[in-house]
Amino acid sequence: xxxxxxxxxxxxxxxxxxxxxxxxxxxxxxxxxxxxxxxxxxxxxxxxxxxxxxxxxxxxxxxxxxxxxxxxxxxxxxxxxxxxxxxxxxxxxxxxxxxxxxxxxxxxxxxxxxxxxxxxxxxxxxxxxxxxxxxxxxxxxxxxxxxxxxxxxxxxxxxxxxxxxxxxxxxxxxxxxxxxxxxxxxxxxxxxxxxxxxxxxxxxxxxxxxxxxxxxxxxxxxxxxxxxxxxxxxxxxxxxxxxxxxxxxxxxxxxxxxxxxxxxxxxxxxxxxxxxxxxxxxxxxxxxxxxxxxxxxxxxxxxxxxxxxxxxxxxxxxxxxx
Amino acid sequence: xxxxxxxxxxxxxxxxxxxxxxxxxxxxxxxxxxxxxxxxxxxxxxxxxxxxxxxxxxxxxxxxxxxxxxxxxxxxxxxxxxxxxxxxxxxxxxxxxxxxxxxxxxxxxxxxxxxxxxxxxxxxxxxxxxxxxxxxxxxxxxxxxxxxxxxxxxxxxxxxxxxxxxxxxxxxxxxxxxxxxxxxxxxxxxxxxxxxxxxxxxxxxxxxxxxxxxxxxxxxxxxxxxxxxxxxxxxxxxxxxxxxxxxxxxxxxxxxxxxxxxxxxxxxxxxxxxxxxxxxxxxxxxxxxxxxxxxxxxxxxxxxxxxxxxxx
Numbered sequence: 001x002x003x004x005x006x007x008x009x010x011x012x013x014x015x016x017x018x019x020x021x022x023x024x025x026x027x028x029x030x031x032x033x034x035x036x037x038x039x040x041x042x043x044x045x046x047x048x049x050x051x052x053x054x055x056x057x058x059x060x061x062x063x064x065x066x067x068x069x070x071x072x073x074x075x076x077x078x079x080x081x082x083x084x085x086x087x088x089x090x091x092x093x094x095x096x097x098x099x100x101x102x103x104x105x106x107x108x109x110x111x112x113x114x115x116x117x118x119x120x121x122x123x124x125x126x127x128x129x130x131x132x133x134x135x136x137x138x139x140x141x142x143x144x145x146x147x148x149x150x151x152x153x154x155x156x157x158x159x160x161x162x163x164x165x166x167x168x169x170x171x172x173x174x175x176x177x178x179x180x181x182x183x184x185x186x187x188x189x190x191x192x193x194x195x196x197x198x199x200x201x202x203x204x205x206x207x208x209x210x211x212x213x214x215x216x217x218x219x220x221x222x223x224x225x226x227x228x229x230x231x232x233x234x235x236x237x238x239x240x241x242x243x244x245x246x247x248x249x250x251x252x253x254x255x256x257x258x259x260x261x262x263x264x265x266x267x268x269x270x271x272x273x274x275x276x277x278x279x280x281x282x283x284x285x286x287x288x289x290x291x292x293x294x295x296x297x298x299x300x301x302x303x304x305x306x307x308x309x310x311x312x313x314x315x316x317x318x319x320x321x322x
Numbered sequence: 323x324x325x326x327x328x329x330x331x332x333x334x335x336x337x338x339x340x341x342x343x344x345x346x347x348x349x350x351x352x353x354x355x356x357x358x359x360x361x362x363x364x365x366x367x368x369x370x371x372x373x374x375x376x377x378x379x380x381x382x383x384x385x386x387x388x389x390x391x392x393x394x395x396x397x398x399x400x401x402x403x404x405x406x407x408x409x410x411x412x413x414x415x416x417x418x419x420x421x422x423x424x425x426x427x428x429x430x431x432x433x434x435x436x437x438x439x440x441x442x443x444x445x446x447x448x449x450x451x452x453x454x455x456x457x458x459x460x461x462x463x464x465x466x467x468x469x470x471x472x473x474x475x476x477x478x479x480x481x482x483x484x485x486x487x488x489x490x491x492x493x494x495x496x497x498x499x500x501x502x503x504x505x506x507x508x509x510x511x512x513x514x515x516x517x518x519x520x521x522x523x524x525x526x527x528x529x530x531x532x533x534x535x536x537x538x539x540x541x542x543x544x545x546x547x548x549x550x551x552x553x554x555x556x557x558x559x560x561x562x563x564x565x566x567x568x569x570x571x572x573x574x575x576x577x578x579x580x581x582x583x584x585x586x587x588x589x590x591x592x593x594x595x596x597x598x599x600x601x602x603x604x605x606x607x608x609x610x611x612x613x614x615x616x617x618x619x620x621x622x623x624x625x626x627x628x629x630x631x632x633x634x
Contacts, residue, residue: 015473022477026485143615145565147572148588148607155595155603260480264569268592279573282488290488294481301478 001313008309012302019298020074024067027287070291079292084284089292093274100273103196103265104258106189108251110197115204116247122205123212123243124235134205141202147264150195154268157191164191167270192265200257204247211243245315252308256301361550364627371623374616381613385435388428408601426582427605433583434564434613437497441563442556444502449509450552454540456510457517468514471507479504483566487575497576501563512555516548550628557621561614568610584610 061069073080079089122134158166165188215221216239224238225231259275266275274293281289355363365371408423416422456467486500520526526543534542570576571585578586587606595603 011469011472014469015477018473019477022482023485026489029489139615139619143561143618144611145568145614147569148603148610151588151592151595151603152607155600159595256478256480259478263480263573267573282484283574290485294478294485298478298481 004313005310008306008313012306015302016299019302020071020295021067023291023294023298024070025063027291028063028066074292074295079295080288082281082286082289084281084286085289089288092277092289093292093296096273096277099271100262100266100275102185103189103192103262103271103273106193107196107200107258107261108254110193111200111204112247114197115201116208116244118201119205119208120212120235120240122209123216126209126213131209134209138202138205141199141205144199146196146199146261147268149199150192150265150268153191153195164188168272188269188271192269192271195269196258196261196265200254200261203250207250208243208247211246212239215239215242246312249308249311249315252304252306252311255304259297259301357546361624361627365623368623368626370619371627374618374620374623377612377616378620381431381609381616382435384428385431389425389432392422392425392428421582423587423601423605426587427584427609429582430584430587430606431609431613433494433577433581434567434610437494437501437567438560438564438617440498441501441505441566442559444498445506445509445559446552446556448502448506449513450545452506453510453513453515454517454544457514458521458536458540458544460518464514471510474504474507475511477504483570484573484575487570492570492575492578494577497567497570500570501566505559505563509552509555509559512551513548516551517544520544520547554621554625554628557617557624561617561621564610564613564617 070080077090079093081087082089082092085092118134118137122131125131154166157164168188221234221238224234229237262273262275263278264275265271266273267279270276274297277289278293281287281293452467456464456471482504483500486503487496490496490499521544526539529539529543567576567583568585568588571583572589574589576585577583584606588603588610591599591603591606
């Protein structure tokens with residue numbers, strides 16, 4: 001047990017190292033650097049001045065020196081300056097991280113609210129019409145790309161029906177902190193959250209359905225039934241207790257999907273969060289922001305996966321054996 | 323469920339002993355089925371998987387011949403006819419430059435299928451070599467190779483792919499390279515798991531005891547028996563590669579206008595979606611979803627069909 005946790009934690013060190021190296025070297029290889037991207041269009045800046053600027057910023061050092069600097073500063077929460085936004089990356093991210101967290105948490109909560117009951121219904125009444133309907137929906141959720149689905153949602157609810165706002169995170173005319181402000185925030189969240197959550201249900205429904213179908217044939221369930229335990233109690237006490245526990249452990253795996261999802265959702269619903277910032281920075285070659293974002297979300301994904309692995313190994317001892 | 327009220331009547335002659343006939347006693351009644359024939363028989367019974375297969379065959383035919391037979395070209399602009407709704411002239415309507423959406427949809431199918439199949443094939447070769455060596459050699463080589471995989475597996479692929487695309491520049495080749503750099507890991511894991519399991523089976527030991535050399539064992543014993551899960555994995559790699567191409571193009575990092583891919587077409591439709599030009603989003607979106615769906619049901623069906631344990 002302890003050995004597994006230790007081994008699983010230690011593997012994170014090379015993972016983070018490889019991630020940071022990949023990010024750093026790829027960012028270095030990107031066409032143009034921070035100086036060219038910020039002064040290219042300015043005719044008053046001579047190449048000599050740009051060269052001086054590079055010297056001052058340390059862009060002429062060898063790559064491993066720069067890498068060392070970057071990692072050292074990043075650990076202390078300093079990701080340098082954004083060259084298009086003219087402010088420290090950290091404060092730029094801080095201004096947007098709240099929106100993305102709100103979106104992601106919303107998606108997670110709605111996903112579970114939809115997926116858990118549906119998974120239980122499909123598993124308990126296998127081959128009923130409800131099960132068939134849920135399985136069909138699940139196939140659809142799996143096969144539809146998120147950006148296609150959110151575009152259709154945007155088209156339907158914002159354009160044709162006009163129920164939800166077209167984009168943004170809040171109506172800017174409303175005063176910050178008032179009750180209306182919160183209402184407006186929620187209104188702007190509904191569509192992106194629903195688009196993300198309706199497709200994210202796939203894994204949970206699939207897992208829950210299969211697990212319940214497996215578990216309900218196990219001997220301890222038969223024993224419970226044979227003793228005359230009412231059917232509803234067989235499910236709540238014996239089957240669901242077994243099947244729901246791993247779902248909680250999957251939370252860490254969800255982080256990777258949420259990061260990817262937030263890129264599309266924020267782009268399509270022009271929602272000012274980290275995902276939108278990421279795409280804008282990629283397009284604008286603002287590589288301090290890009291590297292910071294990939295490093296932070298990559299670390300979040302790696303740590304999340306590790307936590308899920310460890311929790312799962314506690315919940316399900318069979319995993320530990322290898 | 324057993325029907326309680328249904329009585330089964332058994333005729334008396336069923337209880338008589340069967341006459342002995344030495345001629346037919348030893349004959350094999352059913353023709354022997356090869357693994358692949360057997361798998362095909364089982365796949366054929368799965369209606370959903372077969373309809374997926376039929377859809378993909380039709381799509382492939384349209385992807386090859388659609389642009390050829392269409393009177394309009396993929397990139398040919400026709401500004402007076404921009405954003406026209408579907409009609410007899412333009413079956414799927416036109417886009418903002420008057421380009422024919424019907425032709426572009428099939429051209430997009432070409433790109434999508436090409437990217438998907440190429441990514442799956444390259445994954446397959448890298449995976450077989452890496453996973454094969456790791457599983458067959460075992461010991462310290464295996465441990466080292468698996469550690470590398472474990473590290474790579476944890477990285478967030480989407481972000482790495484986007485970074486790679488920014489660095490390498492947008493083109494069909496770079497999409498395939500970026501997808502395979504991150505994609506081979508899954509395949510290698512599956513091949514290794516299979517090889518590890520099969521190399522200890524008796525028929526491999528028997529082959530060794532007859533003096534078979536390593537290349538022969540790999541070629542004759544290991545590879546054919548690992549094919550089932552590998553083919554399933556390939557069927558599932560194709561849709562994820564198609565999806566990845568679509569989102570890269572959608573983000574503007576993939577195929578570039580005026581050339582068409584489903585992702586590009588969806589991206590083009592984004593700014594005008596609120597003007598009601600529904601056909602510009604509907605057709606690429608419909609075909610992306612249907613293709614992913616078809617590959618997934620086919621992959622699921624193949625998984626069941628190729629599993630020798632389910633052989634009845």
